[in-house]
Amino acid sequence: MKHLFFYETELGIIGFAENGRAITNVIFGKHFNNTDYEEVETPLLKEAAKQLNEYLAKERELFDLPYTAAGTPFQHSVWDALKTIPYGQTCTYLDIAKQIGKPKACRAVGMANNKNPLPILIPCHRVIGSSGKLVGYGGGMDIKKALLALEKSKGDIIEI
Structure with a gap:
Protein backbone atom coordinates (compact mmCIF):
# COMPACT_ATOMS: atom_id res chain seq x y z
CA MET A 1 0.00 0.00 0.00
CA ALA A 57 16.64 24.02 11.81
CA LYS A 58 20.21 23.73 10.39
CA GLU A 59 20.76 20.56 12.43
CA ARG A 60 21.07 18.30 9.36
CA GLU A 61 22.80 18.69 6.00
CA LEU A 62 22.24 15.22 4.56
CA PHE A 63 19.11 13.11 4.58
CA ASP A 64 19.35 9.51 5.72
CA LEU A 65 16.19 8.05 4.22
CA PRO A 66 15.49 5.29 1.75
CA TYR A 67 14.09 6.87 -1.38
CA THR A 68 13.42 5.96 -4.96
CA ALA A 69 12.61 8.15 -7.93
CA ALA A 70 10.73 7.02 -11.02
CA GLY A 71 12.31 8.45 -14.15
CA THR A 72 14.22 7.86 -17.37
CA PRO A 73 17.91 6.91 -17.46
CA PHE A 74 18.74 10.50 -18.51
CA GLN A 75 16.72 11.93 -15.62
CA HIS A 76 18.49 9.58 -13.21
CA SER A 77 21.88 10.73 -14.51
CA VAL A 78 20.87 14.34 -13.80
CA TRP A 79 19.44 13.51 -10.38
CA ASP A 80 22.60 11.57 -9.47
CA ALA A 81 24.65 14.64 -10.43
CA LEU A 82 22.41 16.86 -8.28
CA LYS A 83 23.21 14.69 -5.27
CA THR A 84 26.89 15.65 -5.64
CA ILE A 85 26.26 19.39 -5.12
CA PRO A 86 27.44 20.06 -1.57
CA TYR A 87 25.18 21.66 1.00
CA GLY A 88 25.53 25.42 0.81
CA GLN A 89 26.83 25.48 -2.75
CA THR A 90 25.25 26.03 -6.14
CA CYS A 91 26.06 25.11 -9.71
CA THR A 92 24.54 25.83 -13.09
CA TYR A 93 22.55 23.71 -15.52
CA LEU A 94 25.63 23.82 -17.76
CA ASP A 95 27.77 22.45 -14.92
CA ILE A 96 25.38 19.51 -14.54
CA ALA A 97 25.22 18.97 -18.32
CA LYS A 98 29.03 18.80 -18.45
CA GLN A 99 29.18 16.53 -15.42
CA ILE A 100 26.92 13.98 -17.09
CA GLY A 101 28.89 14.18 -20.35
CA LYS A 102 26.25 16.08 -22.33
CA PRO A 103 27.47 19.70 -22.42
CA LYS A 104 24.85 20.75 -24.98
CA ALA A 105 21.95 19.37 -22.98
CA CYS A 106 21.32 22.35 -20.66
CA ARG A 107 17.61 22.52 -21.51
CA ALA A 108 17.19 18.78 -21.05
CA VAL A 109 18.97 19.06 -17.70
CA GLY A 110 16.50 21.80 -16.77
CA MET A 111 13.57 19.59 -17.73
CA ALA A 112 14.97 16.67 -15.72
CA ASN A 113 15.44 19.04 -12.80
CA ASN A 114 11.80 20.08 -13.16
CA LYS A 115 10.67 16.43 -13.06
CA ASN A 116 12.58 15.64 -9.86
CA PRO A 117 9.99 13.88 -7.65
CA LEU A 118 12.15 14.32 -4.54
CA PRO A 119 13.00 18.02 -4.23
CA ILE A 120 15.09 18.89 -1.19
CA LEU A 121 16.14 15.23 -0.81
CA ILE A 122 17.64 15.44 -4.31
CA PRO A 123 18.74 19.08 -4.08
CA CYS A 124 17.54 20.59 -7.35
CA HIS A 125 17.18 23.94 -5.56
CA ARG A 126 20.99 24.26 -5.71
CA VAL A 127 20.96 24.66 -9.51
CA ILE A 128 20.92 28.20 -10.89
CA GLY A 129 21.12 29.84 -14.31
CA SER A 130 24.46 30.46 -16.03
CA SER A 131 24.06 34.19 -15.34
CA GLY A 132 23.98 33.47 -11.60
CA LYS A 133 20.27 34.24 -11.39
CA LEU A 134 17.67 31.99 -9.89
CA VAL A 135 15.48 30.22 -12.38
CA GLY A 136 12.38 28.05 -11.92
CA TYR A 137 11.64 25.72 -9.07
CA GLY A 138 8.73 23.32 -8.70
CA GLY A 139 7.99 24.55 -5.20
CA GLY A 140 8.07 28.18 -6.32
CA MET A 141 10.79 30.79 -6.27
CA ASP A 142 10.06 31.82 -2.67
CA ILE A 143 10.83 28.30 -1.47
CA LYS A 144 13.97 28.09 -3.63
CA LYS A 145 15.19 31.40 -2.19
CA ALA A 146 14.40 30.21 1.35
CA LEU A 147 16.29 26.94 0.86
CA LEU A 148 19.33 28.70 -0.58
CA ALA A 149 19.26 31.30 2.22
CA LEU A 150 19.03 28.49 4.78
CA GLU A 151 22.16 26.86 3.39
CA LYS A 152 23.98 30.13 2.67
CA SER A 153 25.88 30.30 5.94
CA LYS A 154 27.51 26.94 5.20
CA GLY A 155 28.95 27.53 1.76
CA ASP A 156 29.58 29.72 -1.21
CA ILE A 157 26.25 30.67 -2.76
CA ILE A 158 26.11 33.23 -5.51
CA GLU A 159 24.42 36.44 -4.38
CA ILE A 160 21.01 37.06 -5.92
Whole structure:
Protein backbone atom coordinates (compact mmCIF):
# COMPACT_ATOMS: atom_id res chain seq x y z
CA MET A 1 0.00 0.00 0.00
CA LYS A 2 1.20 3.50 -0.84
CA HIS A 3 0.90 6.21 1.79
CA LEU A 4 1.28 9.95 1.99
CA PHE A 5 1.06 12.52 4.72
CA PHE A 6 1.29 16.30 4.84
CA TYR A 7 3.12 18.38 7.41
CA GLU A 8 3.06 22.07 8.26
CA THR A 9 6.60 23.46 8.05
CA GLU A 10 8.14 26.92 8.02
CA LEU A 11 8.12 26.60 4.21
CA GLY A 12 4.40 25.82 4.18
CA ILE A 13 2.71 22.46 3.75
CA ILE A 14 5.07 19.74 2.58
CA GLY A 15 3.99 16.19 1.96
CA PHE A 16 5.87 12.94 1.65
CA ALA A 17 4.70 9.82 -0.18
CA GLU A 18 6.09 6.32 0.20
CA ASN A 19 5.60 2.89 -1.29
CA GLY A 20 6.10 0.81 1.87
CA ARG A 21 9.88 0.67 1.41
CA ALA A 22 11.06 4.13 0.36
CA ILE A 23 10.04 7.77 -0.01
CA THR A 24 8.79 8.28 -3.58
CA ASN A 25 7.72 11.93 -3.60
CA VAL A 26 8.16 15.22 -1.81
CA ILE A 27 5.15 17.46 -2.40
CA PHE A 28 4.85 21.23 -1.94
CA GLY A 29 1.33 22.09 -0.83
CA LYS A 30 -1.41 19.51 -1.17
CA HIS A 31 -1.18 19.33 -4.97
CA PHE A 32 -0.76 15.61 -5.53
CA ASN A 33 -2.82 13.03 -7.36
CA ASN A 34 -3.34 10.80 -4.37
CA THR A 35 -5.86 8.33 -5.77
CA ASP A 36 -3.25 5.57 -5.43
CA TYR A 37 -2.25 6.69 -1.94
CA GLU A 38 -3.85 6.40 1.46
CA GLU A 39 -3.34 9.50 3.61
CA VAL A 40 -1.84 7.85 6.68
CA GLU A 41 1.24 8.80 8.67
CA THR A 42 3.66 5.86 8.70
CA PRO A 43 6.93 5.55 10.64
CA LEU A 44 8.88 6.25 7.43
CA LEU A 45 6.85 9.38 6.66
CA LYS A 46 7.23 10.55 10.26
CA GLU A 47 11.01 10.06 9.99
CA ALA A 48 11.08 12.03 6.73
CA ALA A 49 9.27 14.92 8.42
CA LYS A 50 11.64 14.73 11.40
CA GLN A 51 14.68 14.91 9.14
CA LEU A 52 13.15 17.77 7.13
CA ASN A 53 12.57 19.73 10.34
CA GLU A 54 16.18 19.06 11.39
CA TYR A 55 17.34 20.32 7.99
CA LEU A 56 15.20 23.45 8.31
CA ALA A 57 16.64 24.02 11.81
CA LYS A 58 20.21 23.73 10.39
CA GLU A 59 20.76 20.56 12.43
CA ARG A 60 21.07 18.30 9.36
CA GLU A 61 22.80 18.69 6.00
CA LEU A 62 22.24 15.22 4.56
CA PHE A 63 19.11 13.11 4.58
CA ASP A 64 19.35 9.51 5.72
CA LEU A 65 16.19 8.05 4.22
CA PRO A 66 15.49 5.29 1.75
CA TYR A 67 14.09 6.87 -1.38
CA THR A 68 13.42 5.96 -4.96
CA ALA A 69 12.61 8.15 -7.93
CA ALA A 70 10.73 7.02 -11.02
CA GLY A 71 12.31 8.45 -14.15
CA THR A 72 14.22 7.86 -17.37
CA PRO A 73 17.91 6.91 -17.46
CA PHE A 74 18.74 10.50 -18.51
CA GLN A 75 16.72 11.93 -15.62
CA HIS A 76 18.49 9.58 -13.21
CA SER A 77 21.88 10.73 -14.51
CA VAL A 78 20.87 14.34 -13.80
CA TRP A 79 19.44 13.51 -10.38
CA ASP A 80 22.60 11.57 -9.47
CA ALA A 81 24.65 14.64 -10.43
CA LEU A 82 22.41 16.86 -8.28
CA LYS A 83 23.21 14.69 -5.27
CA THR A 84 26.89 15.65 -5.64
CA ILE A 85 26.26 19.39 -5.12
CA PRO A 86 27.44 20.06 -1.57
CA TYR A 87 25.18 21.66 1.00
CA GLY A 88 25.53 25.42 0.81
CA GLN A 89 26.83 25.48 -2.75
CA THR A 90 25.25 26.03 -6.14
CA CYS A 91 26.06 25.11 -9.71
CA THR A 92 24.54 25.83 -13.09
CA TYR A 93 22.55 23.71 -15.52
CA LEU A 94 25.63 23.82 -17.76
CA ASP A 95 27.77 22.45 -14.92
CA ILE A 96 25.38 19.51 -14.54
CA ALA A 97 25.22 18.97 -18.32
CA LYS A 98 29.03 18.80 -18.45
CA GLN A 99 29.18 16.53 -15.42
CA ILE A 100 26.92 13.98 -17.09
CA GLY A 101 28.89 14.18 -20.35
CA LYS A 102 26.25 16.08 -22.33
CA PRO A 103 27.47 19.70 -22.42
CA LYS A 104 24.85 20.75 -24.98
CA ALA A 105 21.95 19.37 -22.98
CA CYS A 106 21.32 22.35 -20.66
CA ARG A 107 17.61 22.52 -21.51
CA ALA A 108 17.19 18.78 -21.05
CA VAL A 109 18.97 19.06 -17.70
CA GLY A 110 16.50 21.80 -16.77
CA MET A 111 13.57 19.59 -17.73
CA ALA A 112 14.97 16.67 -15.72
CA ASN A 113 15.44 19.04 -12.80
CA ASN A 114 11.80 20.08 -13.16
CA LYS A 115 10.67 16.43 -13.06
CA ASN A 116 12.58 15.64 -9.86
CA PRO A 117 9.99 13.88 -7.65
CA LEU A 118 12.15 14.32 -4.54
CA PRO A 119 13.00 18.02 -4.23
CA ILE A 120 15.09 18.89 -1.19
CA LEU A 121 16.14 15.23 -0.81
CA ILE A 122 17.64 15.44 -4.31
CA PRO A 123 18.74 19.08 -4.08
CA CYS A 124 17.54 20.59 -7.35
CA HIS A 125 17.18 23.94 -5.56
CA ARG A 126 20.99 24.26 -5.71
CA VAL A 127 20.96 24.66 -9.51
CA ILE A 128 20.92 28.20 -10.89
CA GLY A 129 21.12 29.84 -14.31
CA SER A 130 24.46 30.46 -16.03
CA SER A 131 24.06 34.19 -15.34
CA GLY A 132 23.98 33.47 -11.60
CA LYS A 133 20.27 34.24 -11.39
CA LEU A 134 17.67 31.99 -9.89
CA VAL A 135 15.48 30.22 -12.38
CA GLY A 136 12.38 28.05 -11.92
CA TYR A 137 11.64 25.72 -9.07
CA GLY A 138 8.73 23.32 -8.70
CA GLY A 139 7.99 24.55 -5.20
CA GLY A 140 8.07 28.18 -6.32
CA MET A 141 10.79 30.79 -6.27
CA ASP A 142 10.06 31.82 -2.67
CA ILE A 143 10.83 28.30 -1.47
CA LYS A 144 13.97 28.09 -3.63
CA LYS A 145 15.19 31.40 -2.19
CA ALA A 146 14.40 30.21 1.35
CA LEU A 147 16.29 26.94 0.86
CA LEU A 148 19.33 28.70 -0.58
CA ALA A 149 19.26 31.30 2.22
CA LEU A 150 19.03 28.49 4.78
CA GLU A 151 22.16 26.86 3.39
CA LYS A 152 23.98 30.13 2.67
CA SER A 153 25.88 30.30 5.94
CA LYS A 154 27.51 26.94 5.20
CA GLY A 155 28.95 27.53 1.76
CA ASP A 156 29.58 29.72 -1.21
CA ILE A 157 26.25 30.67 -2.76
CA ILE A 158 26.11 33.23 -5.51
CA GLU A 159 24.42 36.44 -4.38
CA ILE A 160 21.01 37.06 -5.92
